[in-house]
Amino acid sequence: MDLSGKTALVTGAASGIGTACARRYAEAGASVICTDVVDDAGQQVADEIGGRYRHLDVADSSAWTALAAEMADDPGHLHLAHLNAGIMMGLSDVAEMSDEDYHRIIGINQHGVVFGLRAAVPLLEAAGGGHVLITGSMASFSPLPVDLGYSMSKHAIAALVRSAAPNLAERDISLNAVCPATVGTGFLGGNRDRLEAAGMVIMDAEEVAEAAMAILDSGLTGECFALFKGRQPEPFQFATIPGADYRSRR
Numbered sequence: 001m002d003l004s005g006k007t008a009l010v011t012g013a014a015s016g017i018g019t020a021c022a023r024r025y026a027e028a029g030a031s032v033i034c035t036d037v038v039d040d041a042g043q044q045v046a047d048e049i050g051g052r053y054r055h056l057d058v059a060d061s062s063a064w065t066a067l068a069a070e071m072a073d074d075p076g077h078l079h080l081a082h083l084n085a086g087i088m089m090g091l092s093d094v095a096e097m098s099d100e101d102y103h104r105i106i107g108i109n110q111h112g113v114v115f116g117l118r119a120a121v122p123l124l125e126a127a128g129g130g131h132v133l134i135t136g137s138m139a140s141f142s143p144l145p146v147d148l149g150y151s152m153s154k155h156a157i158a159a160l161v162r163s164a165a166p167n168l169a170e171r172d173i174s175l176n177a178v179c180p181a182t183v184g185t186g187f188l189g190g191n192r193d194r195l196e197a198a199g200m201v202i203m204d205a206e207e208v209a210e211a212a213m214a215i216l217d218s219g220l221t222g223e224c225f226a227l228f229k230g231r232q233p234e235p236f237q238f239a240t241i242p243g244a245d246y247r248s249r250r
């Protein structure tokens, strides 16, 4: 996809997948707005790719409102919003999950993408259409007992993408998720070598960035693309409910 003359917004752009995607969108010609809460690293990425940096805590609804208002006055039209920022928590015992833990992970991973989508849609619509890509995970499809909050929030991304896409399609806005298996980023906390030695297959963030471009080019919407190292992204086939379509029941 040629992004020349287009504006792309990336959350969590200061490291890992966000940085790789910001670089890839810039390579494709986009003017990239890099956002994060780690300002030094975020600014460095923006400087490297000739983009702009904005501090944005994705869990802060009012920060999204302010950014959207600012962008509405911007002559550059938003064409792509990549809602990528996310955290893991590593809590497996629900009895040990404090209110603060719960609100933090759901706030960033789930509310953050809803606020981001809500802010982006009017801007994309004003530009005559565009794309939203959300970074999901294998945990969007299957349980992850070692991290309950992560699992819940990444499942929610699949529900959001599949539920919101039909309405957005009528406004020429695509909405998809890229759902990678393990990626060698800060998420692994410096354990990449140990995990690879133990046989885990780990892909580079750049592979996710290439997959993001392929998804944007796919012409599809409402899909959660599973991504494994060395393979093309593939729409995950969700099971259907046996029997009649429950949506038509009264």
Ligand SMILES: NC(=O)c1ccc[n+]([C@@H]2O[C@H](COP(=O)([O-])OP(=O)(O)OC[C@H]3O[C@@H](n4cnc5c(N)ncnc54)[C@H](O)[C@@H]3O)[C@@H](O)[C@H]2O)c1
Binding pocket: 011, 012, 013, 014, 015, 016, 017, 018, 035, 036, 037, 038, 056, 057, 058, 059, 084, 085, 086, 087, 108, 135, 136, 137, 138, 179, 180, 181, 182, 183, 184, 185, 186, 187, 188
């Ligand atoms: N690394 C993996 O194995 C893996 C696999 C599947 C999905 N993912 C997803 O990829 C996304 C990016 O993660 P990554 O692997 O690049 O990890 P990462 O830790 O390198 O990057 C995450 C970025 O999000 C930023 N961030 C954290 N809280 C934020 C907030 N409140 N507001 C704005 N930014 C915030 C961090 O500062 C960081 O720059 C996440 O959504 C993650 O769930 C990662």
